Amino acid sequence: MTSCNQILRQWATVALSIGLVAGVLWMPAVVRASTVILMELDALVSESDSIVQGVIEGVESRWEGDYVFTYATVRIDDPLKGDRSRTLTIRQVGGRVGELEVRVAGMPRFESGMSLILFLTDSGNGTFHVTGMNQGSYVVNQDYAISNITGVDLVNPKSGVVDQTSSVTRVGVEAFKSRIRGLVQ
Numbered sequence: 384m385t386s387c388n389q390i391l392r393q394w395a396t397v398a399l400s401i402g403l404v405a406g407v408l409w410m411p412a413v414v415r416a417s418t419v420i421l422m423e424l425d426a427l428v429s430e431s432d433s434i435v436q437g438v439i440e441g442v443e444s445r446w447e448g449d450y451v452f453t454y455a456t457v458r459i460d461d462p463l464k465g466d467r468s469r470t471l472t473i474r475q476v477g478g479r480v481g482e483l484e485v486r487v488a489g490m491p492r493f494e495s496g497m498s499l500i501l502f503l504t505d506s507g508n509g510t511f512h513v514t515g516m517n518q519g520s521y522v523v524n525q526d527y528a529i530s531n532i533t534g535v536d537l538v539n540p541k542s543g544v545v546d547q548t549s550s551v552t553r554v555g556v557e558a559f560k561s562r563i564r565g566l567v568q
Contacts, residue, residue, distance in 0.1 A: 417489040421537040421546060422515040428566040431502040431514045433465030436523065436560065439497040440470070444478025451485045453478035454510070455493040457501065463560060464567045465503075473503065474510035489535035491520035498523040500559065521559070528559045 428434065437457040444453045455473040462468075477487040491513055502519030503511035513519040516535055521528040530552040537547040 417487065417516065417534065418536045418538060418545070419489060419516050419518070420540050422518050424562060425566055427502045427514055427519055428464070428563060430504065431464060431519065432505040433471065433503040433511060434463040434501065434563055434567070435459045435465075435471070435503070436461040436463065436500045436556075437498075439493045439495055439499065442493050442495055444480050446480055450476060451478045451480050451483070452476060453493070457499075461560070463500075463563050471503070472510045473501070473512060474506060474508075475512055489516040489533075491517045500528050500556070500563075523556055526556055527553050528556050529553045 422430065435457065437459040439455050440458045441456045442453060444451055453473075453475055455475075457471050457473060459469055459471065473493070475487075475490055477485045477490055479485075500521040500523060502514040504514045506512050517532050518530070518535075518537075521530045523529075530550070532547075532551070533549045535548070536545045537550075538544065539546040
């Protein structure tokens with residue numbers, strides 16, 4: 384004969400199992416990071432078609448087919464590598480259109496008025512994308528260039544192992560630009 388305690392334990396086990404299954408079925412699928420190859424400064428410089436210090440003049444997101452893209456217009460104050468034009472446009476997946484916001488983990492975010500040093504790759508369609516995702520975007524704040532790499536798992540290109548998941552680097556702007564110019568030559 385089954386005791387009352389045994390029956391309660393069986394029901395508790397069944398209820399817990401149902402709860403776990405329901406929780407898994409209702410759990411939203413969330414991607415928290417993109418995986419990219421870690422790029423040291425020399426790799427960023429060599430892989431980039433253009434490196435500029437400039438200011439974001441405008442940001443616009445719009446639908447193109449089934450995808451949302453953001454366009455950021457950059458006024459170039461100091462071209463460090465590549466084309467000597469006065470402005471350029473960055474195009475990247477993601478952005479906000481109406482109530483919908485699409486984010487790609489590891490993509491830099493742009494706002495009008497931001498001062499940046501950007502490592503850019505020519506997309507071949509009149510626009511650029513940031514080299515190495517947010518690894519190629521440094522916010523200029525006073526006399527410092529600040530890289531805040533988040534939302535990515537950084538794979539060491541030599542070992543193939545994820546070494547870091549985020550990092551913050553702060554370097555003097557003039558010293559940083561001098562290092563870049565030295566690597567460009």
